[in-house]
Amino acid sequence: MTETEHLGAGLLNRGVSRRSFMKYCVSLTSFMALPGSLAPVIAQTLGKARRQSVIWLSFQECTGCTESLTRSHAPAIENLIFNYISLDYHHTLQAASGEAAEAARNTAMALSSGKYLLIVDGSVPVNDRGVYSTIAGISNLQMLLTCAKDAAAIIAVGTCASFGGLPAAKPNPTGAVSVRELMHRGIIAGKPLVNISGCPPLPIAISGTLAHYLMFGRFPGLDDLGRPLAIYGNTVHERCSRLHFYEQKKFAKSFDDEGARKGWCLYELGCKGPLTHNACSTTRWNSGTSSPIESGHPCLGCSEPEFWDRGGFYENLIPEKAPAGSVAANIAESGEAVFESNCSYCHGPGPGSFRTLPEKIPELFGPEAPGVHRFNISDEELNNLVNYLKSPDKRGRL
Ligand code: SF4
Ligand code: SF4
Incomplete structure (x- = not known):
């Protein structure tokens, strides 16, 4: 998919039928708690969305959240939406490694300053100056501080990034905390934040939130814990x-x-x-x-x-x-x-x-x-x- 191609054209080029795309838009409409009659409008708006720069940071986690979205046994629209974004940095999925990977992150941050979407999975260790988890010699906390500063918004994917998760289980030896906690403490910059909790989260929760952001430049309605109401508004x-x-x-x-x-x-x-x-x-x-x-x-x-x-x-x-x-x-x-x-x-x-x-x-x-x-x-x-x-x-x- 080219940088200038719209999402609708990109999906059609990848063999997604108009019928499948419409079906996905109907489920998105319900995800956004909108009347079903608005599905064609959603399809039109989403079809015209342009690529969004995304930096994905993985901290204390198990890779389950990425697996949830990308490893469905058949290519679903969820992963095609995911493929559509400009994923400029992702530890698990990127081909680059070492200095080239860090250079890609710095370039994306410079080129899309104030516009890129930051996705975080995994909790952040803060005990002992964060020595328990580092990437390229940089502590998770320092990397998050740097990347959050010029992000347009942050998506915390999974229960670890949303609430601390298993790494924060008692006695929490690494001092693992969530992104929201760091924001509440004023340690990282305050930005629009959505929590997509789950161990792992449902793929539609991740892709639907991304699609909503692509269409409207903001997140859907959230509950008290910062989760999209459309997914987390009811109990199981x-x-x-x-x-x-x-x-x-x-x-x-x-x-x-x-x-x-x-x-x-x-x-x-x-x-x-x-x-x-x-x-x-x-x-x-x-x-x-x-x-x-x-x-x-x-x-x-x-x-x-x-x-x-x-x-x-x-x-x-x-x-x-x-x-x-x-x-x-x-x-x-x-x-x-x-x-x-x-x-x-x-x-x-x-x-x-x-x-x-x-x-x-x-x-x-x-x-x-x-x-x-x-x-x-x-x-x-x-x-x-x-x-x-x-x-x-x-x-x-x-
Ligand atoms: S059924 Fe419960 S434990 Fe299982 S994935 Fe859903 S919320 Fe999580
Ligand atoms: S199995 Fe029983 S308790 Fe659990 S969610 Fe279903 S009805 Fe409720």
Whole structure:
């Protein structure tokens, strides 16, 4: 594809039919939460988009994010969109190495100063002046500082770049932090930033955000954690193909029991779908073939902050009911246990980061509650929770 060629022409030249392109634009329209009738307008605008200079930095990561986008078994429009950008620097994909690679990065930064898009995957180690990860003798932190300065905007791809990811798992020996954290601390320049979390993220989340930027020069609407609402606005649970079993309280108890064979809900095998914002249930993986839950594995919560430090992947979110009156039952019923079992996964350990008034908590549960709060909690447990959060030593922290 030439530098001046428009995206539409480039795709047609690569054998993508107009029908496939339109189909992709329809899914993009829904990604942008626009009415389906606007798909032809999106197709026209995207078709006329010009190449965008992109510098992609990979820090403490596993290459899974790049693999997610580029290694689909058949050429999909997602990777053709990716091929369309001017990827001026990418550790894994570039042919150049050593001094030639660093020269390419410096040239791209100079030629497109203020215009290039910076994509980061992997977290950034900051302990001991960032010695734990270097490229060409330059610490990740220093490279990010330099590249962020003249970037037009930054895309943090994957849970590591978005929230610290596995490298930040306790005790976090390298001091791994996210791009957003560095921006909040004022260490790197403040720029428009979008987080595409997931371990790895869905290809449509990456390519759709890129396509949106190519068309409008800005990012789509974002949630509180800086993620595109169109992908992360719902939980995996809300659109899950096993949801009717959850509502009928039909749960698989092991991976090879009758319930598992019948496709029952995986909640009691540790599924974190009710607390995890991602579009795996709707867009699915491998060109829409299936999703982890459809294939029989519970959601691990990979698109949420600290998913690796929030209890075992196969631990039930609902505490086991112990015999009434036993010490275990008393502990399970205490407000603190209710908080730790039900609230801390999203709201963090202890009530320190909890902002809701205790009196308002009962309104957040029940059939009309937001999806994320639609789980079983008894009146007694709710009462214990409210009393726990009302207690004087906790109230001061609300
Ligand atoms: S708990 Fe998990 S398996 Fe069950 S319906 Fe929700 S997302 Fe699907
Ligand atoms: S189902 Fe859950 S753990 Fe699996 S990819 Fe989706 S968000 Fe991540």
